[in-house]
Amino acid sequence: xxxxPGRPLSTELSEQLVSVAVDILAExxxxxxxxxxxxxxxxxGKAGIYRRWxxxxxxxxxxxxxxxxxxxPDDGESLREDLLALVSSWTRPMTREERALASIxxxxxHEEELREGLEAALVRPLDAAVSSIGERAVARGESIDEKRLxxxxxxxxxxxxxxxxxxxxxxxxxxxVEAVVDDVLLPVVQPAAESLTV
Numbered sequence: 001x002x003x004x005p006g007r008p009l010s011t012e013l014s015e016q017l018v019s020v021a022v023d024i025l026a027e028x029x030x031x032x033x034x035x036x037x038x039x040x041x042x043x044x045g046k047a048g049i050y051r052r053w054x055x056x057x058x059x060x061x062x063x064x065x066x067x068x069x070x071x072x073p074d075d076g077e078s079l080r081e082d083l084l085a086l087v088s089s090w091t092r093p094m095t096r097e098e099r100a101l102a103s104i105x106x107x108x109x110h111e112e113e114l115r116e117g118l119e120a121a122l123v124r125p126l127d128a129a130v131s132s133i134g135e136r137a138v139a140r141g142e143s144i145d146e147k148r149l150x151x152x153x154x155x156x157x158x159x160x161x162x163x164x165x166x167x168x169x170x171x172x173x174x175x176x177v178e179a180v181v182d183d184v185l186l187p188v189v190q191p192a193a194e195s196l197t198v
Contacts, residue, residue, distance in 0.1 A: 014052055016042050018063045025060065025100035030107050033060065057113035060104055065120035067097040070160075072129045079137045079144075079190070083181045086129060087156070090177050093169035102164035122160060127153055134189075144189055152189040 020041045024033050033056050035046040053059040073085030094102065101121055108114035130153040137144050159180065163170045172180075 009052060013042075013044060013048060017044065017049060017052065018059070018066075021059050021063050022096065022100045025063070025103045026096045027099075029103040030060070055113065057111045061113040061117035061120075064097075064101050064104065064117040067101060067121040068125070069098060069101065069122050070125040070129050072132050075136055078140070079133070079142050080181060080186060082133045082136060083185050084178065086133065087159070087177055087181065090159075090163060090170075090172045090180075091174050093171045094163070098164065098170070102170075105161065105164055123157065126157055126160065130156065142190070148189045152185060155185065155188050 017038060020038050021033060023041070024037055035049050035056070038044075038049055038059075039046045049059070053062060070086075073082060073088075076082040076085050101118065104111075104114045104117065108118050130149065134144050134146075134149040134152075163172075
């Protein structure tokens with residue numbers, strides 16, 4: 001968040017503006033995010049918005065960068081269980097935060113600020129989680145090639161983008177998620193003979 005010289009910015013108002021922006025993104029989409037709508041919902045002046053963020057893209061980046069869309073799961077004691085836990089959210093409808101992020105995916109192709117928001121909310125946390133899961137697997141004696149682990153991260157990211165760009169609420173059946181793990185993700189990272197299924 002940026003600010004112009006002058007009196008200190010109100011943290012409470014800043015949080016309110018971010019919350020309103022997320023609501024608009026989640027409910028109406030990127031195309032409806034503008035200073036007039038935010039000011040009306042937040043009962044605030046437009047000048048207060050632009051003192052904090054120079055553009056709607058900067059505000060959206062600030063908002064989505066706070067999201068925690070990928071978290072490292074507890075140790076599942078096998079690579080398969082770790083992956084199932086990592087993608088467990090796929091069985092649930094998209095959250096408010098996910099709907100907000102999904103609304104900017106298309107526009108992010110042309111807006112660097114939005115791309116940075118996506119990187120902070122999804123790409124970097126997912127990379128970190130995959131790396132940690134790989135380290136766990138190696139520590140358990142599961143053989144994982146570093147290049148295969150990198151490929152696993154890319155495939156997982158592709159599935160996450162598919163979730164956010166699909167129609168509907170993004171939820172998959174548990175059986176579908178298990179099939180993705182068993183038939184796609186595990187074969188990517190382990191030779192077929194070594195894939196662990198339960």
